Amino acid sequence: MKKEIISTLLLASLLGACSSDKHVSTNEIRTVDVRSAMEKESPFSMKEDVESIEYIPLETNDSCLISNTSSLIADDNYIFLSNGKTSEVFQFNRKGKFIRQIGRVGEGPGEYAPYSISELSLNSSQKEIYLSRRNLPALVYAYDGTFLRADTTYKESIGQRYLLDNGTSILTGTYLTPKLNAPWLLALANNQNELIATKAVFPPSVPEDMVYMKEVQMSPFGQSAVVFTPCCDTLFRATASGIQPACIYDRKNGSEYYTLIADARDLQFNKAEKESTIQLFSFFETTRYFYFRAIKKGSPDKIYFQRLDKQNGEFLSQSVPQDFIDVSRGFSDRQVIGLPNDIDNGIPFSPSYAVNDRICMQIVSAETIAKLKDKGYLKNAPEALNIDELDNPLVIIYHFR
Numbered sequence: 249m250k251k252e253i254i255s256t257l258l259l260a261s262l263l264g265a266c267s268s269d270k271h272v273s274t275n276e277i278r279t280v281d282v283r284s285a286m287e288k289e290s291p292f293s294m295k296e297d298v299e300s301i302e303y304i305p306l307e308t309n310d311s312c313l314i315s316n317t318s319s320l321i322a323d324d325n326y327i328f329l330s331n332g333k334t335s336e337v338f339q340f341n342r343k344g345k346f347i348r349q350i351g352r353v354g355e356g357p358g359e360y361a362p363y364s365i366s367e368l369s370l371n372s373s374q375k376e377i378y379l380s381r382r383n384l385p386a387l388v389y390a391y392d393g394t395f396l397r398a399d400t401t402y403k404e405s406i407g408q409r410y411l412l413d414n415g416t417s418i419l420t421g422t423y424l425t426p427k428l429n430a431p432w433l434l435a436l437a438n439n440q441n442e443l444i445a446t447k448a449v450f451p452p453s454v455p456e457d458m459v460y461m462k463e464v465q466m467s468p469f470g471q472s473a474v475v476f477t478p479c480c481d482t483l484f485r486a487t488a489s490g491i492q493p494a495c496i497y498d499r500k501n502g503s504e505y506y507t508l509i510a511d512a513r514d515l516q517f518n519k520a521e522k523e524s525t526i527q528l529f530s531f532f533e534t535t536r537y538f539y540f541r542a543i544k545k546g547s548p549d550k551i552y553f554q555r556l557d558k559q560n561g562e563f564l565s566q567s568v569p570q571d572f573i574d575v576s577r578g579f580s581d582r583q584v585i586g587l588p589n590d591i592d593n594g595i596p597f598s599p600s601y602a603v604n605d606r607i608c609m610q611i612v613s614a615e616t617i618a619k620l621k622d623k624g625y626l627k628n629a630p631e632a633l634n635i636d637e638l639d640n641p642l643v644i645i646y647h648f649r
Contacts (some may be wrong), residue, residue, distance in 0.1 A: 271360040279496040285348040285565040302645040303632035307554030323372040359397030369409035449480040470605040479510035499526040534648040575619040610644040
């Protein structure tokens with residue numbers, strides 16, 4: 249097996265690539281050559297990292313019919329998800345039993361407009377769930393469904409939140425939002441809700457009234473969270489002590505890409521994402537590895553699943569089987585864009601939701617399971633995958649070593 253060994257660079261070499269803030273420290277970071285690795289097929293196995301797999305069929309009844317999932321989050325006791333077609337937020341226990349709907353679509357106090365929920369976040373210690381809305385205050389509910397407040401703590405538009413044990417909050421700005429309302433990618437707030445560190449990565453050549461973040465991804469990991477936006481190849485880690493680079497996912501897309509992808513004037517024309525550009529469309533972290541899923545634009549596009557060994561710097565990349573891509577077209581809960589499952593011959597390994605440093609989740613619709621079976625997969629899969637095509641999705645929990 250050929251291995252792509254990555255170099256180690258000092259943070260000082262990064263400062264010319266992305267705008268900097270005084271709160272970022274000068275630790276060593278790893279840089280992966282994404283484009284080169286894509287040219288060298290280097291298969292790897294989920295057995296090397298996954299300890300066990302848990303399957304949770306979500307209860308199906310008339311009160312919680314799920315068309316597709318736009319967001320999912322969980323703690324030790326509950327699973328919350330947003331039904332993408334209606335924006336309804338449903339609560340299940342960790343066995344899959346339906347508990348209640350959180351809030352409802354409407355125009356009254358504590359109600360939200362259709363398609364308005366962009367992210368879900370939890371404050372498990374206070375048993376609160378935040379329903380984030382772009383450019384509007386998040387709606388905060390108790391776990392028992394009681395509407396508590398519209399959160400006006402910060403004047404900035406907040407996307408995702410992750411609460412650390414010491415009370416520090418990790419916050420992201422909102423995507424598709426003008427810089428005036430979302431002036432940074434990432435921020436830290438203390439337990440008095442005061443901002444103590446921020447990180448902005450906007451290209452300086454784009455006018456302030458036109459610059460924005462096309463997307464924002466956050467993946468929690470223990471007492472930290474890693475955040476990415478496409479206009480900068482650096483993934484940043486926030487901890488209680490500050491914000492610093494986690495790694496550099498070097499796509500070599502050319503300087504024009506990193507400017508246009510953050511320029512609202514390019515939304516209509518989409519000149520940034522031209523042939524051969526690479527898009528990072530998801531990532532997550534475990535104790536040993538970073539995992540990435542990326543698309544290389546072309547005719548046709550190619551999708552890759554990749555893994556960075558945080559200990560020795562090994563970076564492996566393998567293309568995703570076309571069958572997995574074909575059955576994943578459409579909504580997020582149909583995505584099985586990942587590795588063949590070589591543990592129990594079940595659903596392809598493609599976690600999209602990080603819970604903590606040892607647990608990630610994936611959600612798969614009954615329709616996707618049926619399509620995989622039609623293509624000859626899942627013949628020796630676990631019994632839990634034998635669900636009816638009209639059933640609610642199946643949640644898969646991966647426990648890592």
